[in-house]
Amino acid sequence: MNKLHLPGDDKKPVTTEQSAKPNEQTVLLWSSSLSAFLVISAIVIGLNGRYNWFPFLKPNEVGDFLAGFAGALAFIWIIAAILLQREELQLQRQELTLTRAETHRLADEAERQALALQASARTYFIQRWENALKVIGDIRIENAADAFLEEVYSHEHTKNSAKELFKRRLSRKEFSILSFERYDITRLYLEEKDFNVKLHCHANLDVESVKEAYSATFEVNIPFVELSATEIANGQNVPLSNFKAVIHEGRDLGLQAMMRDYDASSIIYPMEDSTHKTRRVRGFMTALIDELLKDIEN
Known part of the structure; x- marks a missing residue:
């Protein structure tokens, strides 16, 4: 399907430099026009027969006249320079804003790529x-x-832990461990210097001359070096x-x-x-x- 062509589609984006040119040209045009107007006015007034007073001025009065005339011209161009400088500063701020936005965009894109x-x-x-x-x-x-x-x-750590557990469970009764039937490991994790193992065991005990079966769950720490x-x-x-x-x-x-x-x-x-x-x-x-x-x- 053909793409609909709208008026203005062929226009290129206007850069900050291009958008600044009309303002700069306007300032220069007005400054030049005012300067030309002052020069022409001074010539007309000075040479006009009705107002032909210029040849009769004293030297110091001529100097004052020229100084005032030059001051007016200088004032016009100082104003023009200030306006042009302000325009240039605005352009620089716009460029910095665009550069900062582009930098942020590139940084975000780089971060997304790194995450991907x-x-x-x-x-x-x-x-x-x-x-x-x-x-x-x-x-x-x-x-x-x-x-x-x-x-x-x-x-040895496991056997001692089991004995301590049965000792607490049987209180003051005399006992001895005849055998361990089975151990089941329920959890194992590692600490800084040893293994921490949680075990569930089934054991045959001789409790005051009576054989009994016990099961118990306990934890034991075993050093890495062992x-x-x-x-x-x-x-x-x-x-x-x-x-x-x-x-x-x-x-x-x-x-x-x-x-x-x-x-x-x-x-x-x-x-x-x-x-x-x-x-x-x-x-x-x-x-x-x-x-x-x-x-x-x-």
Whole structure:
């Protein structure tokens, strides 16, 4: 469909310099006209036979006449210069306003582009992150998670925390722990210098010569120096080289919090429900990711 052509569509936008030209020309025209009028008037009056008094003036009177005449001309052109300067200052202010507006527009555009690039980089990284989790998500990661949690379960801090819990629960009764049937890890997060693990355990106790089964939930802190998820992963031949590179990339993008809070087990086991296996792997991956991040930052 042809575009409707309206009158004035071919006109180019008027710049500040072009809009200033009529005003400047007007000032110069009026100044020149007034100057010419004064000059002609002085000549006519001075040479007119009826008013031919100019030849009879004394030298000092001639000087006063010329000085007054020149002063009138100077006054006209001073006014013209002031008007032209004011016009130029207005043009400069308009240029500064346009420049400032253009600068703000370019800054906003650059900010939008930066946000778009950041969002694109984040989306691309999440894809790489999930692919890296899928690569390591095989039987070796399960074995590493089992080995890691076995270290947690058998650690002296864990046993002592369990004993203190049962001691408070049984008050003054004499007891001994015969065996731990099972531990379930319900939460694991990392503090500045140690792992904080929340466990649910089932234990067989001898309470004043009577065997009884107890279950309890408690927390235990284990120092980093006494437990290393990376060493356990290497011991189980978990392929970490590409995973470390992706973590390094995420650190450069400022996505440490996202990687720490990401539920890795949902990617490694996408079809699994929240089972004991996924909880074990989730706890181990939390420890592994944070430990690798600490190694990169140090």
